Amino acid sequence: MSVSVVAFSGGVGGAKLASGLSRVLEPGKLLVAANTGDDFSHMGLHISPDIDSIFYAVTDLNNTETGWGRTGETWNFMAALKGFGGEDWFNLGDSDLAMHVLRTHWLQQGQSLSEVTQNFCQALNVPFNLAPMSNDPVTTMIDTDKGTLPMQDYFVREHCEPVAKKFSYKDANEASANSDILSALSGDDLQTIVLCPSNPYLSIDPILAVPGIVEALKATDVPVIAVSPIVGGLALKGPLGKIMGELGLEPSSLSIAKHYGDLLDVLVIDEGDAHEAEAIEALGSQVCIAPTIMKTIDDQRALANVVLAITKK
Ligand code: FO1
Numbered sequence: 001m002s003v004s005v006v007a008f009s010g011g012v013g014g015a016k017l018a019s020g021l022s023r024v025l026e027p028g029k030l031l032v033a034a035n036t037g038d039d040f041s042h043m044g045l046h047i048s049p050d051i052d053s054i055f056y057a058v059t060d061l062n063n064t065e066t067g068w069g070r071t072g073e074t075w076n077f078m079a080a081l082k083g084f085g086g087e088d089w090f091n092l093g094d095s096d097l098a099m100h101v102l103r104t105h106w107l108q109q110g111q112s113l114s115e116v117t118q119n120f121c122q123a124l125n126v127p128f129n130l131a132p133m134s135n136d137p138v139t140t141m142i143d144t145d146k147g148t149l150p151m152q153d154y155f156v157r158e159h160c161e162p163v164a165k166k167f168s169y170k171d172a173n174e175a176s177a178n179s180d181i182l183s184a185l186s187g188d189d190l191q192t193i194v195l196c197p198s199n200p201y202l203s204i205d206p207i208l209a210v211p212g213i214v215e216a217l218k219a220t221d222v223p224v225i226a227v228s229p230i231v232g233g234l235a236l237k238g239p240l241g242k243i244m245g246e247l248g249l250e251p252s253s254l255s256i257a258k259h260y261g262d263l264l265d266v267l268v269i270d271e272g273d274a275h276e277a278e279a280i281e282a283l284g285s286q287v288c289i290a291p292t293i294m295k296t297i298d299d300q301r302a303l304a305n306v307v308l309a310i311t312k313k
Contacts, residue, residue: 002189003031003129005308006181007196010035010203011050012067012237013229013294014196015057017307020300021194022058022128024308030128031184033213035198036113037133037140037169037206038151042090045100046107049152050203051117051132052099059124060297067237069096089157114178129180133207136175140206141168151202160239164246167201172209177216185216193217194307195226197292199240200259214263223265223312227292227303228253231270236293254279266310268292268303286313 005025009018009032018032035050049068056062056070063069073093082088092100099120106116112135121130140151144162150170154162184190195204208214217224233251235241241251249255253269257280260267264285269276270292277287290306293299 002029003184003187004029004189004191005194006031006033006184006190006192007194008033008035008198008204008207009050009054009196010198011038011053012198014050014198014203015054015062016294016300017194017196017227017303018054019057019297020294020302020304021307022126023297023301024304025128027127028129031180032128032130033178033181033207034117034130034132035203035206037138037202037209038155039137040139040150040152042092042152043087044104045092046104047090047100047152048103048113048117048132050198051130052096054130055099055120055124055126058126058128069093090152114180129184131178131180131184133181133213134175134178134210136171138172138175138206138210139170140202141170142166143168155202155239160242164201164239164243167205169206169209172206173211175210177210177212182212182216185213185220190220190222192308192310193220193222193224195224195260195264197227197229197236199229199235199238199243200256201240201243202238208263217263221312223310224260224263225266225268225288225307225310226256226260226264227268227307228256228270228273230256230273231292232272252276254283257283257285260285265312268307268310286310 038049061070063071113132142154143166146162244251253273254276257267266286268288274289280287
């Protein structure tokens with residue numbers, strides 16, 4: 001398979017651009033490297049939230065209000081669970097449950113997370129390779145004023161309320177990068193690498209923390225293009241703006257450019273943030289100004305085409 005585009009993606013924002021890229025690229029040309037730092041075991045089930053958000057986004061099954069889970073979901077399982085006094089802080093919809101049960105079943109049979117994800121790609125007719133960043137466990141941990149919390153405890157149980165001080169990626173150093181990602185990053189047909197507009201701290205950095213990934217990005221002369229997840233000083237979804245404030249950073253595209261540093265060749269920023277272009281270019285990154293808010297599938301396709309048209313100057 002001659003991959004020409006590798007996209008790094010977390011949940012909501014990333015899933016939208018991954019979906020846009022999959023709709024404008026020929027089958028097999030795209031590989032999406034998915035964050036698994038959000039993964040956790042819940043009541044014996046292996047949950048992979050960002051992989052599932054991408055699956056649901058590219059198959060139009062996603063719940064667009066919440067950004068996770070499936071549209072038209074029912075909650076009989078949760079009602080019965082609550083009736084038994086079971087843990088109800090993490091909601092598992094009736095149809096969503098099938099994904100978690102089957103993933104856990106296949107993993108228990110000895111399949112890797114990549115193999116399991118490929119099974120779902122086939123079952124859902126996903127026209128690209130959705131590759132978990134690693135088959136080994138990596139857990140995003142957040143040091144907060146309420147102690148160090150694993151991702152889902154911070155994000156769901158505590159509703160992102162604790163003050164974030166530091167991010168780490170537990171066991172990343174022991175994890176092996178997905179070989180499909182590494183071979184795509186060193187492939188002869190590679191033309192573009194995209195850091196999708198996901199939360200850098202919670203969704204992109206965990207992928208970059210896996211040994212070999214940053215080295216592979218630096219080894220290629222293919223442009224590394226990020227789409228800023230901040231528009232007009234605000235994150236489009238989730239706790240990014242709050243987190244940046246708590247880290248003492250201005251929630252801005254300039255801060256995003258500084259965060260990615262010399263890994264970044266081009267930052268795509270929204271037209272409303274054009275005034276930041278000069279300061280970003282002063283850091284050494286090119287800037288591309290385009291509409292980055294993706295409300296519709298056409299918006300997703302349009303932004304994907306903008307990204308694919310960028311070449312390194
Ligand atoms: N997020 C919530 O805020 N509340 C939930 O109850 C919840 C359940 C859930 C179930 C499956 C799944 O794949 C994701 C779920 N999420 C829920 C979202 C998830 O915690 C976050 O989307 C990611 O981890 C952050 O990108």
